[in-house]
Amino acid sequence: MYHKEKSIQIKNSASALYNNLSVLRIAPRRLTYFTVVHANVVNMVSASWDGLNYSHRQLQSKEPNVATSTSLIMQAAFCVLPSRELLVITSQKGIQMYESDGSIMVYWHALDTPETPSEVNYVPAQAVFARGISAVWENYICVGVSSGSILVFDVPSKGSNITLSEVLEEHKESITDIASECSGSQQCIADLVSADDGGNLCVWKSGEEFQLLNKIPGFDMSCSSVKLWKGTVVAGYGTGQIRLYEAVTGILHAEVNAHARWIYSLDIAPFSGLLLSAAEDSLVRVWHLTVSQETNSVEVAHLHNECVTDTQICGARFCDGDGYAFAVTGYDLSEIIRYTQT
Amino acid sequence: MSSRTLPLLFINLGGEMLYILDQRLRAQNIPADKAKKVMNDIITTMFNKKFLEELFKPQELYSKKALRTVFDRLAHASIMRLNQASMDKLYDLMTMAFKYQVLLCLRPKDILLVSFNHMDAIKDFVKDTPSILSLVDETYRQLIEMYTSLSHGEFQLIRQTLLIFFQDMHIRVSIFLKDKVQNSNGRFVLPTSGPVPHGTQVPGLIRMFSCTGEEVTRLQFNNGGNYTAGLREGSFEMFGDRVTKLGTNMYSVSRPVETHMSGTSKSSAQHTKQVNTAPNPLAKEELNLLAKLMGGLEVQKTGNADSGFRVNLFATDEEEEEALITRPDELSYGVINIQATKDHQANAELAKIMGEFTESGHQSPSASSKGDDLLAMMDGL
Numbered sequence: 001m002y003h004k005e006k007s008i009q010i011k012n013s014a015s016a017l018y019n020n021l022s023v024l025r026i027a028p029r030r031l032t033y034f035t036v037v038h039a040n041v042v043n044m045v046s047a048s049w050d051g052l053n054y055s056h057r058q059l060q061s062k063e064p065n066v067a068t069s070t071s072l073i074m075q076a077a078f079c080v081l082p083s084r085e086l087l088v089i090t091s092q093k094g095i096q097m098y099e100s101d102g103s104i105m106v107y108w109h110a111l112d113t114p115e116t117p118s119e120v121n122y123v124p125a126q127a128v129f130a131r132g133i134s135a136v137w138e139n140y141i142c143v144g145v146s147s148g149s150i151l152v153f154d155v156p157s158k159g160s161n162i163t164l165s166e167v168l169e170e171h172k173e174s175i176t177d178i179a180s181e182c183s184g185s186q187q188c189i190a191d192l193v194s195a196d197d198g199g200n201l202c203v204w205k206s207g208e209e210f211q212l213l214n215k216i217p218g219f220d221m222s223c224s225s226v227k228l229w230k231g232t233v234v235a236g237y238g239t240g241q242i243r244l245y246e247a248v249t250g251i252l253h254a255e256v257n258a259h260a261r262w263i264y265s266l267d268i269a270p271f272s273g274l275l276l277s278a279a280e281d282s283l284v285r286v287w288h289l290t291v292s293q294e295t296n297s298v299e300v301a302h303l304h305n306e307c308v309t310d311t312q313i314c315g316a317r318f319c320d321g322d323g324y325a326f327a328v329t330g331y332d333l334s335e336i337i338r339y340t341q342t
Numbered sequence: 343m344s345s346r347t348l349p350l351l352f353i354n355l356g357g358e359m360l361y362i363l364d365q366r367l368r369a370q371n372i373p374a375d376k377a378k379k380v381m382n383d384i385i386t387t388m389f390n391k392k393f394l395e396e397l398f399k400p401q402e403l404y405s406k407k408a409l410r411t412v413f414d415r416l417a418h419a420s421i422m423r424l425n426q427a428s429m430d431k432l433y434d435l436m437t438m439a440f441k442y443q444v445l446l447c448l449r450p451k452d453i454l455l456v457s458f459n460h461m462d463a464i465k466d467f468v469k470d471t472p473s474i475l476s477l478v479d480e481t482y483r484q485l486i487e488m489y490t491s492l493s494h495g496e497f498q499l500i501r502q503t504l505l506i507f508f509q510d511m512h513i514r515v516s517i518f519l520k521d522k523v524q525n526s527n528g529r530f531v532l533p534t535s536g537p538v539p540h541g542t543q544v545p546g547l548i549r550m551f552s553c554t555g556e557e558v559t560r561l562q563f564n565n566g567g568n569y570t571a572g573l574r575e576g577s578f579e580m581f582g583d584r585v586t587k588l589g590t591n592m593y594s595v596s597r598p599v600e601t602h603m604s605g606t607s608k609s610s611a612q613h614t615k616q617v618n619t620a621p622n623p624l625a626k627e628e629l630n631l632l633a634k635l636m637g638g639l640e641v642q643k644t645g646n647a648d649s650g651f652r653v654n655l656f657a658t659d660e661e662e663e664e665a666l667i668t669r670p671d672e673l674s675y676g677v678i679n680i681q682a683t684k685d686h687q688a689n690a691e692l693a694k695i696m697g698e699f700t701e702s703g704h705q706s707p708s709a710s711s712k713g714d715d716l717l718a719m720m721d722g723l
Contacts, residue, residue: 016505039506072343072506092343125400127344127499174495197495221541222495238449238494239542254550257543260534260569262449262498281545282532283566300548302563310525310532312445331445331505332512332529 001304002286002326002339008045009335011056012038014314016331017074018131018176018224019265021315023327024078024085024100032319033100034336035076035087036329042076042089044102045336057102061091072129079135083157088141090130095143095151097162107162109153111145127174136180136192137206140165144175150194152210168210173197177226180206182270188231189213190247195223201233203247216250225266229273230291232298236263236277244289244298253297258285265316269323275300276326278316282308284328284339306339343503344496345400346488350457351409351504352397353481354443354589356388357460358436359413360467363422365593366653376421376651381467382474383420389477398484403507421650427666428655430673434513435599435655441508442518443588445530448539448572450497452586453504454489455576459589461485482580490578513673517597534567540575599655 014020014036024033030049035042042059061073071092078100079086085100097107113128130151132144141153141162148171154163173196181191190213192204199218205211216233225236232253233245240259245252259279267276268289275287286304291297311330319325325340360381367377387393404412410433417424417432424432443456461482468474492500512528523531538544545565552558576585593599656662 013510015509016502039509074343125345129343173493174499176495197493220493222493222498224498238498240538240545241543251553252551252555254548256549257545257547260538260542260545260565260567281567282534295552297550297553299550299559301561302548305564305566307534307566310529312532332509 001341002306003342004306005325005338005340006051007335007337008034008047008054008327010034010036010038010043010045010329011058011334012041012043013332013334014329015039016264016312016314019075019077019315021265021317021327021329021336022077022087023317023319024080024087025320026100033078034327035078036315036336037073037076040072040091042073042102044087046101059087059089059096059098059102061089061093061096074129074131075133077133079133079141081135081141081155082138084155086135086141086155088133088143090133090143092127092129095130097141097153097155106160107153109143109151109164129174132175132178132194134178134180134192140206142168142178142192142194144171144178144194144196146174148172148175148196150175150178166210168194168202168204168212170194170202170212170215171196171200173200176222176224179227181228181231182268183230184270185230188247190228190231193226193228193233193247195226195235197222199223199235199237201226201235201245203233203250213248214250216245222262224263227266227268227275229268229270229289230298232289232291234266234268234275234289236266236279238262240279240281242266242275242277242287242300244300246297251297254300256287256300259283261312264312264314267317267326269318269321271321272323274303274318274323276316276318276323278313278328280312282311282313282330284308284313284316284326286323286326308333308337343506344499345402346492346496347403347500347503347507348401349394349397349485349488350453350500351403351440351507352412353457353485354440354460355409355413355436356416357457357464357589358439359417359432360384360464361591361593362432362435362599362655363417363653364467364591365599366655367422369598370653372651372653376649380420380422382471384416385464385468386474386477387416387419389474389481391477391480394481394484398488403503406507423650423652424655425652425662425666427662427669428653430669431655431665434673435515437508437511438513438515438518439592440504441511442523442530444501444504444508446523446532447501447586447588448537449494449541450501451492451494452539452576452588453497453501454485454578455584455586456589457485458482458576458578459584459586462584463591479580486578486580517592517599535569537570538572540572542572544569544571 015038017037020037022035032047034045040061044057046055061071073091076089079088087098087100087102089096094110096105098105111128127146129146130143134142139155141155143151150168152166154165176195176197178194181188189205190203191206194202199221201216203214205213222238223235227234231247233247235243240261242256242258244254258277259281261280263279265278273289275289278284284306288301288303290299292299308330311333313330316328319327328337447453447456465478514528518524546562548561549557550559573585577583654662
């Protein structure tokens with residue numbers, strides 16, 4: 001069903017972090033941007049569709065005012081709003097927002113660190129970082145924090161006047177991933193889902209004030225990657241399972257024993273309903289989701305496996321809305337492997 | 343990332359070091375009493391109370407260079423001496439062995455079982471010496487207290503932190519190559535067969551449910567591997583079967599310690615990249631922390647210089663010399679040299695280094711924040 005294409009080389013290898021690959025199609029310029037995190041650097045590649053041109057850029061996790069300070073990056077993700085596209089980078093220190101080509105940093109938000117005792121080298125027992133990035137609605141970007149908070153940023157259609165508009169305090173454990181409704185359907189009430197290290201899911205309706213619609217309890221196992229498609233939450237867990245819930249009611253529609261190790265990444269091609277799952281077991285699987293007319297529930301079927309030999313996969317993304325192609329990377333790997341439908 | 347990573351890194355690397363030294367002491371026919379003294383001295387130093395107190399404080403990981411310095415000192419805590427080529431080789435073997443264990447453990451929490459395997463073996467090394475045994479037991483207690491209550495997510499963060507520490511290290515180790523668990527390019531083999539982790543189901547089943555929760559459909563799919571059901575969970579107590587073999591002693595007389603240095607091969611040279619070549623202004627601060635940690639590492643005086651001896655990690659002295667000359671630059675640790683032929687000199691040298699650490703520490707800006715040493719973590723391999 002899919003065959004392997006020429007790989008894209010990246011400047012540094014990928015770190016083992018959830019959802020460690022982000023893809024943005026720039027259709028007018030026939031380009032695709034890819035980002036992969038390596039420790040304290042984001043590797044960015046711009047690849048032309050004809051496969052002839054690749055340009056590289058590296059972004060460091062520096063605080064704007066403290067030249068010496070750098071920290072490990074947890075995630076880099078493109079955020080697409082109707083009016084603009086941004087690249088959001090989260091680290092131990094804070095949140096950086098760049099223009100999508102990585103050229104200009106437009107916003108920096110420092111994370112609150114817990115009260116610091118007098119000792120200079122004090123490090124809190126609980127790690128501090130931001131992780132989980134998603135654009136939602138016309139003008140919001142949501143970012144998760146290790147404390148369980150979700151920061152909601154109001155992003156104007158242009159310029160750098162980005163403001164923190166709300167902090168959502170429903171999760172008790174570190175946020176792992178956040179996703180917005182990807183089908184584009186206006187009929188869905190819920191348009192955002194967030195997941196945490198205990199596997200708990202929160203379903204939200206965005207707006208001037210975000211509204212919590214539902215909480216789906218976890219079972220003490222991290223939900224490392226989550227998606228929302230046509231009112232269905234698709235969640236991947238450390239047990240290698242994928243679960244499909246109706247977002248608003250929390251009804252479990254399907255449970256899949258999908259992988260033999262910890263899942264690191266899920267993605268959905270919204271137009272075709274293809275689902276991509278990738279795990280530490282070196283396998284990438286493609287599934288097909290369909291909405292059953294009779295029962296109005298989502299059904300899942302397995303379509304395809306790809307094994308990336310001896311690689312713990314940390315990032316996998318479709319390159320287009322139909323799922324015609326997808327890209328994969330893994331720990332210690334200095335390349336992005338692409339697969340295209342035959 | 344996780345501020346609870348350093349104790350596990352230290353104990354597991356230390357455990358691997360002891361396995362290798364034990365094997366070399368036997369292979370070189372070092373008299374039993376001297377060999378025993380070396381093992382006992384190193385273990386006593388490793389589990390020194392003050393040292394562990396510093397170690398178990400929440401903190402970021404040290405740079406590779408700083409950690410190498412700690413192990414350099416630990417290896418020389420007794421009457422045994424290693425020259426630089428042997429020390430380099432020892433450290434390569436230790437780090438690749440633990441990288442293998444971190445990468446291969448079935449689920450993140452198994453890192454604690456790997457650590458217990460090392461602890462169990464260390465305990466066996468000192469089983470006849472009650473005073474050292476009590477130090478080891480105290481460390482078990484601290485490990486259990488700090489780690490057994492952590493969630494799976496927190497263990498995953500520890501594992502991810504360790505994997506960043508070991509990222510881009512692809513040194514080929516002959517024992518792994520012979521066992522076919524490492525490829526010639528230095529990457530480890532990841533099986534798509536064997537038992538799944540405890541708590542995970544063998545992939546291959548899709549279950550669908552009605553709105554009332556009844557199972558309505560059950561579909562099988564080809565999982566692309568050859569997995570079997572998960573084994574029982576290993577013991578997280580002080581005693582008991584850890585189930586996993588990762589972290590147990592893989593060396594024996596018939597399976598000696600050897601390395602292939604891969605730095606000269608093109609493929610690995612590409613992999614060993616420097617993340618950050620710019621000088622790190624926070625390195626001083628890290629050295630300060632390190633000095634504090636090493637302050638707890640008490641080195642015993644041997645008294646009699648004649649009793650000292652040298653251990654070689656190579657088959658012959660010629661090979662060792664050759665290794666020092668041919669070692670590729672990108673594999674150089676640039677370690678702070680604390681070796682000296684005589685102990686009083688060594689101590690003087692150490693005192694000097696410690697003095698430098700403290701001094702430079704005073705110069706470093708006090709307005710530091712947590713996680714700063716992570717820049718240093720990315721320092722040269």
